[in-house]
Amino acid sequence: MTQAEIEALDLSDPLAAKREAFAIPEGLVYLDGNSLGVLPKAVQQHLEHVVTEQWGRDLIRSWNTHGWVDLPLKVGGKIARLIGAEEGEVVAADSTSVNLFKVLLAALKLRPERKVIVSDIDNFPTDLYIAQGVVQLLGTFELRLVKKNEIEAALDHQTAVLMLTEVDYRTGYRYDMAGLTRLAHDKGALVIWDLAHSAGAFPVHLNRHGVDFAVGCGYKYLNGGPGAPAFLFVARRHQPHAFPFLSGWMGHQAPFTFVPEYVAAEDIRRLTVGTPAVLSMSALDAALEVFADVDLEVVREKSLKLTDLFIDLMAPLAARYGFELVTPREHVRRGSQVSYRHPEGYAIMQALISQGVIGDFRAPDIVRFGFTPLYLRFADVWEAVQRLDRVMRQALWKDPRFHQRAKVT
C-alpha cells in the first residue's frame, strides 16, 4: 500500500473527526493507548470545574448538589454500555487489582465446595498475584496456572472459578470469551473476565455470553487518566449473593445512618468500599463522554484495519531485522494491539520513542504497539513504520543511552 492510498483511508474514516476530541502532541505518534490513553480535551475543562467550583466553592455540599455520591454508579453505567452490560451491573471503584480481589472472593463463596481457581500462566501478573493472595489468605484453595491451550483440560468439577484476561497484554491474543465461558459453566464453574484491554477497544458482550463477573481498567482505552478508577461487573442474577467481604461504608445499605452493623446494599453498590476518589472519578466521567455517540462495531472495524495495515507494513522490517510477530493474524483472536518479539526489544523501543513514536516494552522481549481507533490515523501507522525503519537501518538503538533500564518500562 502506498502512502497516498493510506491517506485516502483517513479521508473515508467515519471516526476521523473524533481525533479532535483529544489533545495530541504535535508530531507524536502515540501507540501506547493500551497502557495510558491520551487526554480527552473535555477532561481538562471538567476537572477544572470540579476542582474550582465543586470542591473549592461548594465544598462538602457537592456530595449532594453535584452528585459525587452517585459517581460510582453513574460512571459504571457509562461503561456498562461499552461492555454489553446493563445499568446497575457495573460500578466504577478502586483499582482493577482491588476489584479482582473483591469479585474473586465473592465468586469463591458462591462455589463453596470447590477449591480450584484456573488461570493462564501468562495472565497479567497482578491478576495472578491477587489470586495468590487469596489462596494464601484462605488456606484451602489451589491456583492452577496453565498455558492457553491447556485451559479446557484444566477445567473440572473441582474448578470454582476460571479467571482470564480477554486480551493477553503481551501478545494481543484475544480469547474466545463465549466459548470459554460456556466450557466453564458446563463444568459448574464461574468465570471472571478482566477487560483491561477490551473495554473501549472493541464491543464486549458480557451478558450475551452469560459472564458472571468482570473487572477492568479506566486508564487504557477508556482514556480516564493515569490510575483512573477501575470498574467491576456483577451479573444481576449474582448480585444478591455476591458477598462484599471488603465491606466498607459506601457499600452499606444506608451509609449515612451510621449504624454499627454492616448490611450490604442490595444492588451492585455493595461492592464499593471506601469514599470514591472524586477527582480521578470525575476525569474518567468526562473522558467517557467521548464514547457517547460512538458505535463500537465501527471502532472494531477500524482497529482491525489499523492493525492489519501495521502488520503488512512491518512485514519487510520483520524479515530484515528479526521481529517475530506474536499477535494472531486471525481477526477473531486479535485485540487492538500488535506485538513483536525481538531480543533487543527494550533498546529498540527506547530509540523509537526518541523518534517520536511511543509504544512500549514488556519483559522479557516484547515490543508492543497499541491501536486506539478514536484518535489514531492510518497515516500515523505509516509514519510509525517509517521511523522504526530508520531506527533499525541506522542502528540508532545501539546508542548506550537506550540500554539503560528505567524504573517503569
Added chain:
Amino acid sequence: MTQAEIEALDLSDPLAAKREAFAIPEGLVYLDGNSLGVLPKAVQQHLEHVVTEQWGRDLIRSWNTHGWVDLPLKVGGKIARLIGAEEGEVVAADSTSVNLFKVLLAALKLRPERKVIVSDIDNFPTDLYIAQGVVQLLGTFELRLVKKNEIEAALDHQTAVLMLTEVDYRTGYRYDMAGLTRLAHDKGALVIWDLAHSAGAFPVHLNRHGVDFAVGCGYKYLNGGPGAPAFLFVARRHQPHAFPFLSGWMGHQAPFTFVPEYVAAEDIRRLTVGTPAVLSMSALDAALEVFADVDLEVVREKSLKLTDLFIDLMAPLAARYGFELVTPREHVRRGSQVSYRHPEGYAIMQALISQGVIGDFRAPDIVRFGFTPLYLRFADVWEAVQRLDRVMRQALWKDPRFHQRAKVT
C-alpha cells in the same frame, strides 16, 4: 469575650497568614474541614500541570520523568512527618477502608494463636464494617465491640488486635493513644489506630507510643480533595512480617519484570496494590505542601483556643436552646471538633448552612463543627455563633425545606 477581643486574637495568631494558601469562598464560615478540607490554591495550579503537561503532553513517559511511580511513597513521606513516623513507614494508597482491611489482615496473621479483635462500638462505621467483613471471611475470629470505658476490661490474652479511631467522629472525644497502646501491648495484642480526624489536626506520635499499624484519611485535615487517597503506616519492625494479602503488582518486589509469582517488596510498598490514582494523588501531594513549614504544636495550640472559644460562646445558646455539649472540655481528651446533641439537629444544621455556616450532622442527633487552624479565624468562630443564634432566635430551622433529608448528610 467581646468581638474586639476576638479580632485581637487573629492579629496575634502565628498561623494567620496561612489562610492565604487556601481558596475560601467569600463570607462562608466553613466548619466542616473535618469532613472535607477546603481547596489549597497550590492544588489548582499543580493539577492543571499534571493534566495538561504530565498526562497530556508527556503521556506514559511521566511514570518515570514525573515520578508517578514514586508518588505513593513520596506522599506517604510527607504524611509521615505529621504523624510521628519516619519516611518509609507510610504510604499513600487506596481508601481508608481498603487500607484498614490490609493492615487488619496483616496484624491478625502476626498473632495467629489469638482470635479476638477489640474495638469501640462507636467507632466510625466503616472500621467496624471492615472488621465484620474480615471476621466473615476468615470464619474463626470474633469482633468484640464495647463502650469506651470498657475497652481496658475487654483486652485479654485472646485479643489479637485493638482497633480504634483516635478521635471519635461524633463527639470529638480523643482517646489516650499512649495508654491504650501500652495496655494492648501488655496483653500481647497489636494496635491499629485510625487517624482520620488526627492527621493534620494535631501532632500524632506513632513511633513514640510504639504503635504497630495506622491508617488515615487524605481529604479531611490534609485537604487533599474529595476522596483523596488515604494512607497507611506500618512500624518498621513489622514490615518484613506484614503480609500483603491484597497482593497487587504495585506491591511486588519488581513489578516490571512481569513474573507470574508474587514476591512482596521488602519495604512498605508491599502494602500498595494496584496502579495509584495519579490525579487524586497529585492533588494530595500539592495540598501537603501547605504543611511544609507548619509546626503542629502551634496548630494544636490554636485548635484548642478555637474550640474553647466556640464552647464559651455557645454556652448561653446551649442553655437557652437545649444544645448538649458532647465534646470533652478536658483538652487532652479533645480532638479538633466540637459537637452538640440536639433532637432537631438535622434541621438546625440545614438552616445554619443556609446562613453560610457549614458544619454537619451525624445520625442520630449530633451537630458537628470542625476547626481547622490553618485557615480558620477566631472571628469566624464569633460569626458562626452569631448566625446560629439567629437560626434559633428566629426559629429558621422550622422551615419544612430544612427537614428534607438529603442522600448524603
